[in-house]
Amino acid sequence: MQDRPKLTTIGFDADDTLWQNEQFFRMTEKRFAGLLSDHGEPEHISARLLEAERRNLGVYGFGIKGFTLSMIETAIEITEGRVPAPVIAEILAAGREMLSHPIEPLPHARETVERLAGAYRLVLITKGDLFDQERKLAQSGLGDLFDAVEIVSDKSAATYTRIFGRHGDGPEKSMMVGNSLKSDVVPAIEAGSWGIHVPHELTWVLEHVEPPSAAPRFRQIADLGELPALVESITTPG
Structure with a gap:
């Protein structure tokens, strides 16, 4: 043998x-959908976010920073460019919280x-x-x-x-x-x-x-x- x-x-x-790790992405995605609740159901917003993530992987790579940029891009698209500045600020704050979350x-x-x-x-x-x-x-x-x-x-x-x-x-x-x-x-x-x-x-x-x-x-x-x-x-x- x-x-x-x-x-x-x-x-x-x-x-x-x-x-x-993934649970923090899911929590933030839920928060993101809540910020844009006037523009669609959570499932629709999540689907649009996934499309943006898929497009952006080759540009931003994997990780929280790319995820945050994809959320901002999705917010701009869903609101047809009318996303309020406070919503962008909330998205950035959510990304920073993910980057400091305890292990x-x-x-x-x-x-x-x-x-x-x-x-x-x-x-x-x-x-x-x-x-x-x-x-x-x-x-x-x-x-x-x-x-x-x-x-x-x-x-x-x-x-x-x-x-x-x-x-x-x-x-x-x-x-x-x-x-x-x-x-x-x-x-x-x-x-x-x-x-x-x-x-x-x-x-x-x-x-x-x-x-x-x-x-x-x-x-x-x-x-x-x-x-x-x-x-x-x-x-x-x-």
Whole structure:
């Protein structure tokens, strides 16, 4: 029986994998819809906002700042250019509140990262605004447990090939853990890594894809507390 490649490196997503994130976007979106309630139903306003976000991803990237700009753009469009200045001020205030919101670690995040640190090279791989992601990592208290941190504009197979080549022994000896099938799991598997899906109750609609159920290196766990046992089952010869 051929020996399986030794797992040496584990990548972790940050938002909605290690700490809460999407819930603050949903709360702000609800607040935004309330500001524009005279111009449409909440579902209509949210749909227009999603259209703006989709258009703007290639310009602003992922994160709160791009989301805030998309809200302003949507407000201008929905009101046909007549959005009052106080509404724009409220949108900007909502964005600033998101950028200063305290970090809420998800269950088992700290204990799992602490348990795996030292035995494996741990790499935090997250996309979004540089300053905001650095802030959240610092406030989480988890930063010292990672051997490397990569804040990227997007996640693709090429991204994981580059990162796991730089900080590990290549994709085949690496694993990516995250809540997004589209960003964390599918491209990591395409690069040759293990892809471990940790579902979150709230996942942005633009991150939805079908799970790669037939892929030999795909696994799904209920929460991060199950990860150490899964890692052991993968690394221990059967």
